[in-house]
Amino acid sequence: MPEASKQSAAVANIPLIRAPGLRVPKSVELLPNIHPLPDDITAYFAYPFSLEPHILTVESSRQSTLAAHSTRRVAYLHARDEDKLRRMRDALRRIAPGFEPHSGPLNLVQQLEAMDSAHTDPSDKSPSRPM
Template identity: 45%
Template sequence: MVSQADIGPISSQYAAAATVPLIKSPSLWLPKPIEMPNDIHPLPEDITAYFVYPFSLEEHVLSIRPSPADAISQRRARNAEILHRREEEEEQRE
């Protein structure tokens, strides 16, 4: 413990508190630094050996369905035709 002589001149009202050890807030503690391994995930120099799957044979590549842009344009044309027919039917009713 700290003696009164080590503390120095302290007023009598704080003398009792001068010997109480201070506790650091846990929010001020620094964690131990993390030691990273030398090599986390070793990869070979040439990774072309990993690219062996033939994506050109996927179903979405081989399908005979139209491309999304063509499908959208066909849908828009069909909807425009339906709206045009409805307008003509309304004109004929009047």
């Protein structure tokens, strides 16, 4: 049995664990000089966390550009709406001359009198001839 004793001698130095949960971890050694942070940690900051002037100028120019684009867009939309209303009024005037949708009911007598007074020449003082 010399072979069996050789095998058991090799296995005798290997630690055998039946369940990994039974192992006890090594204890953690704490250093004796742990340095806690002080109450004021501003001395530890190497960089001042503030906005630089070049960032502020870029941001202000960006804001002004956005405001200009917004006003230009509002003006364009307003002009487009006005043009749409003007085209609609022109189309209605082609169908019914003198028609204003917001002026209320038509008063044709006043409009005809205004047209007659515009066509008569005030310098012509000749009396009209009776028929």
